[in-house]
Amino acid sequence: MRPIAINQRALRAAKEELDSAREDLRSALGDIDHPGDDFPWRDLVVEGVRSLVADAEQVAKGCHTLAAAVDDSIVDFDELDLMVGEAATLAAGLDRVTP
Amino acid sequence: MTRVVVDRIETQQDPLRFGDPIGCHYHWLEPGEVDSYGDSVRRLAAKVELAVDAFERTSTLSEDVFAGEAADTLRERATRRHEESAAVRDHLRGLGRAINAYSDVLRRHREGLEQLRGFAVGKGLEVRDHRIWPPVETLPGDASQKQADAWESDWKAYQACFEAKIELRDARRAATRDLVKALAEHAGVHPDRDRATLVPAGAQQVRFGELRREAAEEASEAVQAGDAAEAARGTVDGLRRREQTALGRLEELVLAEAPPQEVQAQAAKVQSLHRELTEARVEMRDAEVVAQREQAQANHAARVGDRLG
Numbered sequence: 001m002r003p004i005a006i007n008q009r010a011l012r013a014a015k016e017e018l019d020s021a022r023e024d025l026r027s028a029l030g031d032i033d034h035p036g037d038d039f040p041w042r043d044l045v046v047e048g049v050r051s052l053v054a055d056a057e058q059v060a061k062g063c064h065t066l067a068a069a070v071d072d073s074i075v076d077f078d079e080l081d082l083m084v085g086e087a088a089t090l091a092a093g094l095d096r097v098t099p
Numbered sequence: 100m101t102r103v104v105v106d107r108i109e110t111q112q113d114p115l116r117f118g119d120p121i122g123c124h125y126h127w128l129e130p131g132e133v134d135s136y137g138d139s140v141r142r143l144a145a146k147v148e149l150a151v152d153a154f155e156r157t158s159t160l161s162e163d164v165f166a167g168e169a170a171d172t173l174r175e176r177a178t179r180r181h182e183e184s185a186a187v188r189d190h191l192r193g194l195g196r197a198i199n200a201y202s203d204v205l206r207r208h209r210e211g212l213e214q215l216r217g218f219a220v221g222k223g224l225e226v227r228d229h230r231i232w233p234p235v236e237t238l239p240g241d242a243s244q245k246q247a248d249a250w251e252s253d254w255k256a257y258q259a260c261f262e263a264k265i266e267l268r269d270a271r272r273a274a275t276r277d278l279v280k281a282l283a284e285h286a287g288v289h290p291d292r293d294r295a296t297l298v299p300a301g302a303q304q305v306r307f308g309e310l311r312r313e314a315a316e317e318a319s320e321a322v323q324a325g326d327a328a329e330a331a332r333g334t335v336d337g338l339r340r341r342e343q344t345a346l347g348r349l350e351e352l353v354l355a356e357a358p359p360q361e362v363q364a365q366a367a368k369v370q371s372l373h374r375e376l377t378e379a380r381v382e383m384r385d386a387e388v389v390a391q392r393e394q395a396q397a398n399h400a401a402r403v404g405d406r407l408g
Contacts, residue, residue, distance in 0.1 A: 007163065007165070010164040010165070011160070011165060014153070014156050014157045017152070017153040017157075018150075018153045018154075018157065020149070020153075021149035021150040021152070021153040022150065024146045025143075025146045025147060028142055029143065031139055031142065031143075032139050032140070032143060033139065034136075035128050035132060035133065035136055037127065037128035037129075037132075038128065039127035039128040039133060039205060040275065041201075042128070044279070044288055044290055045136075045201075045282065047286070048282040048285070048286030048288040049136075049194065049286070051286050051287065052140070052190055052194060052285065052286050055187045055190070056143055056147055056187055056191065058183075058187075059147055059150050059180075059184045059187055062150070062154070062180045062184065063153060063154075065388060066157060066173075066176060066180060069173055069176070072380070073165070073169060073170070073173065073381070080370070080374065080377065083369065083373060084370055087349075087363075087366035087367075090353060091359060091366060094362055095359055
């Protein structure tokens with residue numbers, strides 16, 4: 001196991017970029033307005049665009065799950081820091097008590 | 100997945116024969132609206148680009164920022180997502196451009212029809228109900244030379260209109276080939292009429308036998324991924340219990356005022372267990388995501404197989 005070095009600010013920035021990309025993407029997904037009136041190959045064109053829109057929805061979902069994974073890493077390391085701190089305080093306190 | 104759609108308009112438009120009334124009215128969606136549709140697809144591509152960049156940023160978080168196995172797993176996931184989303188962006192861009200180009204084809208077609216109508220009116224042909232009507236078929240036996248000349252010139256004008264209409268239709272169809280090609284290339288959809296001429300041979304076609312085999316493979320992958328996720332959950336549960344026990348022991352040592360070396364050793368044990376637990380959790384979540392995805396793919400493959408089988 002390699003040592004863990006971490007820069008939480010950079011992690012948070014990466015997470016925020018994922019979140020904001022997802023929001024922008026979601027709003028653009030809502031802007032796609034499939035034409036109702038007919039023209040040659042309309043059905044095929046709409047079919048094709050719909051399938052790519054579904055792919056783009058998956059991309060938005062991917063942003064969400066990856067952002068959540070990054071977020072979990074940030075939280076877990078916060079907890080770890082806290083625990084290490086507490087253990088150190090505890091040990092220091094005991095040092096003073098023992099003659 | 101290959102989708103096959105027949106275009107009604109192209110099917111209806113086939114039987115134009117010499118002597119039929121010639122349609123000269125553009126009655127489809129305004130080319131400008133087709134153009135905007137293409138623009139909206141390209142705007143979506145631009146937004147997918149933001150996700151592409153975000154995935155890239157996460158995938159390139161440096162070792163200084165984020166190190167360890169959990170970090171490597173996260174970077175690998177981000178790299179995979181980066182590649183997938185870049186492909187989606189390229190396909191959206193490609194199809195959006197093809198739709199834009201197709202709107203020009205429709206625009207030229209509309210202009211051509213307007214000119215055709217103008218020509219017919221100028222030549223004195225009957226234009227009614229958005230159609231150019233053929234001249235009378237026969238002349239009475241006692242028609243004058245002047246009448247005969249007019250009749251002949253009307254038919255010549257009609258013939259010119261007929262040929263112009265066929266040319267317009269063929270030019271539009273030829274230009275449609277690019278759109279259909281883009282649809283096959285970027286979205287995997289195909290027309291089934293005129294397949295040989297309109298669709299590049301063999302592009303993204305899936306055969307029945309392949310679908311069945313794909314379904315069986317997907318099912319076995321889903322079972323394996325499900326097992327892996329179950330094992331990862333077991334690991335996390337075990338580590339969580341060990342961490343709780345170690346914490347309880349630490350508390351006991353402190354309350355019993357045990358020697359500091361012993362307390363410190365126990366605290367170090369708690370830390371190392373917690374670190375292991377953190378990594379096991381990340382692995383478990385990854386395994387669960389993979390299991391879900393494999394299950395969804397297996398379901399999809401099974402449905403496709405059933406439909407065709």
